[in-house]
Amino acid sequence: MSGHHISTDKILLSVAGALFVLTILTVAVHYLALPHPWSIIVAMTVAVMKASLVALFFMNLYWDARFNSMLFIASILFLALLVGLSMLDTLFRIDPTPGF
Amino acid sequence: MANHSSATHVQHHFVDSEQQFDSAKMGMWIFLVTEVLFFGGLFAAYIIYRAWYPELFTLASEELNTLWGGVNTIVLIGSSLTVAMAIKSAQLNQIRNISINLGITIALACVFMVIKYFEYTHKFHLGIFPGEFYTYEGINHPKANIFFSLYYLMTGLHGIHVLVGIGLMIWLLIKASKGAFNSEYYTPVEITGLYWHLVDIIWIFLFPLFYLID
Numbered sequence: 430m431s432g433h434h435i436s437t438d439k440i441l442l443s444v445a446g447a448l449f450v451l452t453i454l455t456v457a458v459h460y461l462a463l464p465h466p467w468s469i470i471v472a473m474t475v476a477v478m479k480a481s482l483v484a485l486f487f488m489n490l491y492w493d494a495r496f497n498s499m500l501f502i503a504s505i506l507f508l509a510l511l512v513g514l515s516m517l518d519t520l521f522r523i524d525p526t527p528g529f
Numbered sequence: 530m531a532n533h534s535s536a537t538h539v540q541h542h543f544v545d546s547e548q549q550f551d552s553a554k555m556g557m558w559i560f561l562v563t564e565v566l567f568f569g570g571l572f573a574a575y576i577i578y579r580a581w582y583p584e585l586f587t588l589a590s591e592e593l594n595t596l597w598g599g600v601n602t603i604v605l606i607g608s609s610l611t612v613a614m615a616i617k618s619a620q621l622n623q624i625r626n627i628s629i630n631l632g633i634t635i636a637l638a639c640v641f642m643v644i645k646y647f648e649y650t651h652k653f654h655l656g657i658f659p660g661e662f663y664t665y666e667g668i669n670h671p672k673a674n675i676f677f678s679l680y681y682l683m684t685g686l687h688g689i690h691v692l693v694g695i696g697l698m699i700w701l702l703i704k705a706s707k708g709a710f711n712s713e714y715y716t717p718v719e720i721t722g723l724y725w726h727l728v729d730i731i732w733i734f735l736f737p738l739f740y741l742i743d
Contacts, residue, residue, distance in 0.1 A: 431630055433550070435617060435621065436617055438614075438617075439612060444610075445606060445607070447605060448606045452599060452602050452603060452736075453599075455741065456595065456599050457735060459595065459737075466630065468742070469742070472738075472741050475737070476733050476734050476736075476737050480730045480733050480734065483609060483726050483729055483733070484630045484726070484729050487609050487610075487612075487722075487726045488726045488727075493554075494551065496555065497555060497558045500555075500558045500561075500562050501565075503562065504561070504565035504566060504569075505565065507569075508569040509567060511569060511573050512569075512572070512573045512576055515577060515668035516576070516577060519577045519581070520580060521558060
């Protein structure tokens with residue numbers, strides 16, 4: 430559980446390579462101009478995959494104490510709470526267009 | 530960890546070097562939680578405004594240059610790699626490689642800021658300013674300034690984090706060149722690395738949200 434995992438060059442370079450490939454992929458998909466809901470779904474899926482790779486293997490959560498992963502996941506859950514509860518208001522207003 | 534008592538970097542309120550390292554790292558993760566929520570407020574604003582004005586976001590995004598956004602994504606991923614390499618170098622006692630990798634990281638972070646500078650000045654030149662200062666006529670939408678207010682706030686706050694990261698990395702480089710870090714003690718490199726990776730993760734989301742929606 431200790432936080433002194435030493436990553437090999439092979440792992441670090443493979444992760445960076447995967448991140449480069451996913452970046453090129455997401456730009457390529459952008460130029461395909463997928464129909465409405467799919468472009469954002471694909472772009473966000475790729476972004477979540479990239480962020481997970483960074484968190485697991487660059488930030489070492491894969492080998493680290495589980496407590497640190499729990500902290501990070503908790504921050505995302507509280508962000509989801511903020512966005513979710515805000516949208517329960519903003520999405521269902523009778524006059525949705527504010528003056529700003 | 531052997532030789533707890535002889536390690537000069539261990540402060541008196543920690544049991545040993547190991548506990549000091551794990552405490553510092555957990556503290557950094559708690560700070561990163563506050564950072565996620567700090568940016569999270571802006572992401573929430575983005576999501577709400579995009580739900581209100583979906584057509585505005587697709588129109589206005591065309592003003593952003595996908596190529597330079599993509600180049601900056603690659604640059605930041607590269608800098609995350611070199612930070613991870615700097616930590617690995619410290620763990621393996623390759624003292625010189627710590628400084629080399631930190632130096633490359635600082636250079637890549639500066640490349641990111643220079644590209645951002647040219648993107649910003651190009652928009653200022655067109656009259657694309659945030660909020661009420663917006664004067665650009667090229668986007669056929671009455672609320673076009675809202676998109677750019679969010680753009681400047683989110684990429685600007687991110688840019689400030691990159692500048693802070695550059696400052697921290699210069700401090701690490703000075704310490705590393707004096708031989709402060711080795712396989713027994715490299716905590717500042719490790720936790721600055723965590724900060725830098727989070728800045729990278731935030732850009733990983735900003736890039737598709739602003740540049741890839743037209």
